[in-house]
Amino acid sequence: MSENNNPKTEIERPSLCYRIFKSYLRFVHDRLYYRKTYSINSQVIPADGTPLLIVSNHQNCLNDPLGVLFTIRDRKPYFITRANVFEIHPLAGKFLRSIGLLPAFRLDYDGEDSLNKNGDTFKMTEQELVNGRTIVMYPEAGHQDKRWLGTFSFGYTKLAFEAAEMGNFEKDIQILPSCNHYSDYFGIQNKFMVKFGTPISLKPFYELYKTKPRTAQREVNKLVRAQIEELMLDIRDLDNYEAIDFLRLTYGTDYAKKNGLNPSSLPDMLVSDQKLVADLDERKEQQPEATAQLYGEALELKHGLEKLGIKPAQLEKEVSPFWISMVLLVQFMLLPLWVASLCPVGLFYLIPMAMFKKICVDPMFEGTFLYAINVLFLMPLLMVLSFLFNGLLGGLISILLWPLQILFAWYYAKWVIGSYRSIRYLMATGAQIHALRGLYNKLREKVIRK
Secondary structure (H helix, E strand, O other): OOOOOOOOOOOOOOOHHHHHHHHHHHHHHHHHHEEEEEEEOHHHOOOOOOOEEEEEOOOOOOHHHHHHHHHOOOOOOEEEEEHHHHHOOHHHHHHHHHOOEEEEOOHHHHOHHHHHHHHHHHHHHHHHHHOOOEEEEOOOOOOOOOOOOOOOOOHHHHHHHHHHHHOOOOOOOEEEEEEEEEOOOOOOOEEEEEEEOOOEEOHHHHHHHHHOHHHHHHHHHHHHHHHHHHHOOOOOOHHHHHHHHHHHHHHHHHHHHHOOOOOOOHHHHHHHHHHHHHHHHHHHHHOHHHHHHHHHHHHHHHHHHHHHOOOHHHHOOOOOHHHHHHHHHHHHHHHHHHHHHHHHHOHHHHHHHHHHHHHOOOHHHHHHHHHHHHHHHHHHHHHHHHHHHHHHHHHHHHHHHHHHHHHHHHHHHHHHHHHHHHHHHHHOOHHHHHHHHHHHHHHHHHHHOO
C-alpha cells in the first residue's frame, strides 16, 4: 500500500438514519438473500479520509455495488453506474440514489444527446474524491452475463486524474482494484465474495499526466486491469465458454479436493476454478485436438442431461424407487406447513419476479428486482400491515418469523425440485443412464487427471 501523504481531510460521518437503513439492508443481504458472504483482503482499504477510487468487474447489476457497500462498514461509498438502470422503475431509481448510486450516461445505452448530462455527475464526483470520499466505478461500462472481464473504458482514469488536477496534484488519489464473485447469479441463499487487490497510488503518474495524459491513463489502466484479472474468474476462451463452465460446475468439487482446497469455501473454490481454467487453457495450447474433443464431449453430456431433466450429481449413484417414495411421503406431509409459510413471504418472491418478467429482458437484473423491490417496498409495507392487523406483539412475532419462513419455503421448494429430477432419472431408460454415466466418468478422469 502506498504511503498516505494527503493533507488532512474532513472525514464524512454517515448520518444515524443512513446507518440504520444500511443495517437493515445488510441484514436482508447477508442473512436472507445470501447463505454466506466473504470479504477478502479488506485490510488493505486505506484509512478513512483518503481519496479512494474502487474499480471492480461488473457481473450482477445491483448485487455488485451492494457487496462493496456492506463490506466498507465505516464509509459511505458513492457508485458511478450506467444511467439506464435508474429508468427500470421510479421506485428502483429512488432506491439506487438512496444508497449512493450516481448515473453515468453512455453512448451505447443512452444515445449521444445524453452524454452532455455526465458533466455535472463527474464534476461532483471528482470533488467528492478530492474531499477524501470513496467512489466505486465499473469500467466495463455494463455488466457481463458470464465470468469474464470485458473491455475497460478509460472514464475512471480520466475522473481520477481530473480529481487530482482539481486538488492541484496535492492529494494522493488511490485506486483499489477489486472483484465480485458469486457461487450462482440467480435465486437466493447462494454465496458471495468481494475480494480486494493492492491500492495503486496515482502520485507517481502525476508528472506524466501533465504532459501526456492519455499515456498516464493507459499505464494506470494496465496495472488496474492486470490485478482484476488475477482476482476474478476470467474465462477468456469465450468460444468454448459453455463447455468450460460446465466442466467447472460439474467437476469443480473434485478438482478442489485434488488441489487441497475446501469445496465448501467460496474463496477456495475461486482459487480452484482459476487453476482449472488455466489448466484447460494450457491443454488447448499444447493439445488442441484432444481439448476440442474434451469440450465436445462436455457439451454432449450437458445436453444429454438437459434432455432428461437431471443433474450431473445424480449419475454418481443409483436412485432407489423406495427411497424416493419415502421422500415424497415426507414432502407431502410437510406440504401444509410449506403452504402456510408462503403467507406472506411467498409475496417476497412472486411479486418481484412477476415485475422482472414484465419489465426487463436482461436476466442479470433478476437479483436487482428480487432484492430492491423487497427491501424498499414489500417488506416495509407488510411490516406495517402486520402491526395493523396483529397488534404490536403479534406483528413483532410475525415479522421475527419471516426469516425462518423464507428459508423453509426456499429449501422445501428446492427439495421438491430435486425429487422431481429423481423421478425423471427413474423414468429414463437404463441405456440412456448407462451412456451418460459412462461419459460422465470418462470426463472426470480427463479433467481431474488423478
